Amino acid sequence: xxxxxTSHGATLEALAEERFGRAPFFIIVDTxxxxxxxxxxxxxxxxxxxxxxxxxxxxxxxxxxxxxxxVGGNAREVLIAAGIHLYEYRAGGTVKDALDQFxxxxxxxxx
Amino acid sequence: MKIAVASGKGGTGKTMVxxxxxxxxxxxxxxxLVDCDVEEPNLHLxxxxxxxxxxxTVPVPVIDEKICDRCGKCGEFCQYxxxxxxxxxxxxxxxxCHSCGGCMLVCPKNAIHEEPKRVGxxxxxxPMQRLNLVSGYLDAGNPFAxxxxxxxxTATAGDCLVILDASPGTSCPVVExxxxxxxxxxxxxxxxxxxxxxxxxxxxADRLGIPAGVVINRxxxxxxxxxxxxxxxxxxxxxxxxxxxxxxAIQSRGDLLCRVRPEWLKAFSALYSKCCALxxxx
Numbered sequence: 001x002x003x004x005x006t007s008h009g010a011t012l013e014a015l016a017e018e019r020f021g022r023a024p025f026f027i028i029v030d031t032x033x034x035x036x037x038x039x040x041x042x043x044x045x046x047x048x049x050x051x052x053x054x055x056x057x058x059x060x061x062x063x064x065x066x067x068x069x070x071v072g073g074n075a076r077e078v079l080i081a082a083g084i085h086l087y088e089y090r091a092g093g094t095v096k097d098a099l100d101q102f103x104x105x106x107x108x109x110x111x
Numbered sequence: 112m113k114i115a116v117a118s119g120k121g122g123t124g125k126t127m128v129x130x131x132x133x134x135x136x137x138x139x140x141x142x143x144l145v146d147c148d149v150e151e152p153n154l155h156l157x158x159x160x161x162x163x164x165x166x167x168t169v170p171v172p173v174i175d176e177k178i179c180d181r182c183g184k185c186g187e188f189c190q191y192x193x194x195x196x197x198x199x200x201x202x203x204x205x206x207x208c209h210s211c212g213g214c215m216l217v218c219p220k221n222a223i224h225e226e227p228k229r230v231g232x233x234x235x236x237x238p239m240q241r242l243n244l245v246s247g248y249l250d251a252g253n254p255f256a257x258x259x260x261x262x263x264x265t266a267t268a269g270d271c272l273v274i275l276d277a278s279p280g281t282s283c284p285v286v287e288x289x290x291x292x293x294x295x296x297x298x299x300x301x302x303x304x305x306x307x308x309x310x311x312x313x314x315x316a317d318r319l320g321i322p323a324g325v326v327i328n329r330x331x332x333x334x335x336x337x338x339x340x341x342x343x344x345x346x347x348x349x350x351x352x353x354x355x356x357x358x359x360a361i362q363s364r365g366d367l368l369c370r371v372r373p374e375w376l377k378a379f380s381a382l383y384s385k386c387c388a389l390x391x392x393x
C-alpha cells in the first residue's frame with residue numbers, strides 16, 4: 001500500500017512535519033517494497049485553502065493512508081470523503097521513524 | 112464630498128471623530144454616515160434609531176451532480192481550495208470561495224451555476240433630521256468583509272455628503288472603504304503604536320491617491336514626533352482632541368461630545384472645512 005508522510009525535506013532522513021497543508025514535502029512510501037518518492041508541496045507557501053488542495057494532491061497519488069501531525073477541518077473532510085485513513089505522528093523524529101512506527105502499527109488512527 | 116475616517120491602529124477614535132463630524136454637519140445640511148467597520152459596527156450605539164435591513168449576498172457555485180463527470184477542471188482552477196473533486200463527488204467549502212465565478216467558466220459540461228449566499232446585512236436608519244445612518248454587518252463566521260462594505264457604499268452612491276467610518280488596519284476592508292473617497296481623516300493617538308500605524312495608513316491613502324489629514328486624539332500634549340512626521344510628509348494637522356476623562360465618559364455612555372459640549376461643534380466644523388481645503392473645495 002502507498003502511504004504519505006508529511007516531511008521537512010525530500011528524504012527519509014528528514015524530520016517529519018506536523019502540519020499537513022503547509023508541509024514542505026510529501027514522502028510517498030510503498031510499504032510493500034519500501035521504495036519512496038518525494039513530492040515538493042506546491043501549496044506550502046500559498047495564501048489560503050491549502051488543506052483541501054494538498055489533500056487533492058495526495059489523492060491523485062493514490063495513497064491509502066496519511067501520517068501527519070495536525071490536519072485541519074477542511075482537509076480532514078476531503079480525506080474522509082476519499083477514504084484515506086489519518087495516522088497521527090507527533091514524536092518529532094524523522095520520516096523513517098514515523099514509517100517504522102506506522103509499520104509496527106503503533107500509530108493512532110484518527111480517521 | 113466623500114470623507115473616510117481611518118487610522119491604522121484600532122481604538123484611536125475613528126468612530127468618535129466620524130460620529131461627531133456627522134452630528135455637526137447634520138446641524139445645517141443633509142449628511143450620510145456609513146459604518147464600514149462591518150466586523151464590529153458600532154455607530155448605531157451613538158445614533159440609536161429603528162432601522163430597515165437588507166441582505167447582502169455573494170454568488171457561490173452549485174454543482175449539478177447529474178451533469179458533472181468529475182473531470183476535475185474546477186478543482187484545478189480554484190486557487191482558494193474551495194472545490195475538491197473526488198472520484199464520486201465534488202466537495203465545496205463555501206467559506207473558502209471568493210465568488211470569482213471561474214469554476215463556472217472552466218466547466219466543460221456547464222454543470223455549475225451560481226446561487227446567492229448571505230454574508231451580512233446593510234441597515235438604514237434616520238436617527239436625526241438630516242442624518243442618514245447606513246451600517247454594514249458581516250455575519251459571524253464569514254471571513255470576507257469587502258462585499259458587505261461594498262454593499263453599504265453602494266446604498267449611499269447618490270448621496271452628496273458622505274462620512275465613512277473605516278475599520279482599523281490597512282488591509283482589504285480599509286482599501287475598499289477608502290476607494291473612491293475624496294479625502295481621508297487619519298485618527299491617531301499619543302502613543303508609539305499610534306504613530307507607527309499612522310505611518311502605514313498614510314502609505315495606503317497615498318497609494319490610493321486620496322489626500323489625507325491627521326487628527327490626534329487623546330493627546331497628552333507630547334506629540335512632537337507625530338507633528339514632525341506630519342510636517343515631513345506634508346500632512347495637514349487638522350485637529351487635536353485632548354486626553355480628558357470627561358470626554359472619555361461622554362463617549363463611554365454612548366453620547367456625543369458635540370451634543371454634550373456644543374463648543375466642540377465649531378472645532379468639527381473647522382475639521383470639515385479643512386477636508387474641503389484638502390480637496391480644493393471651499
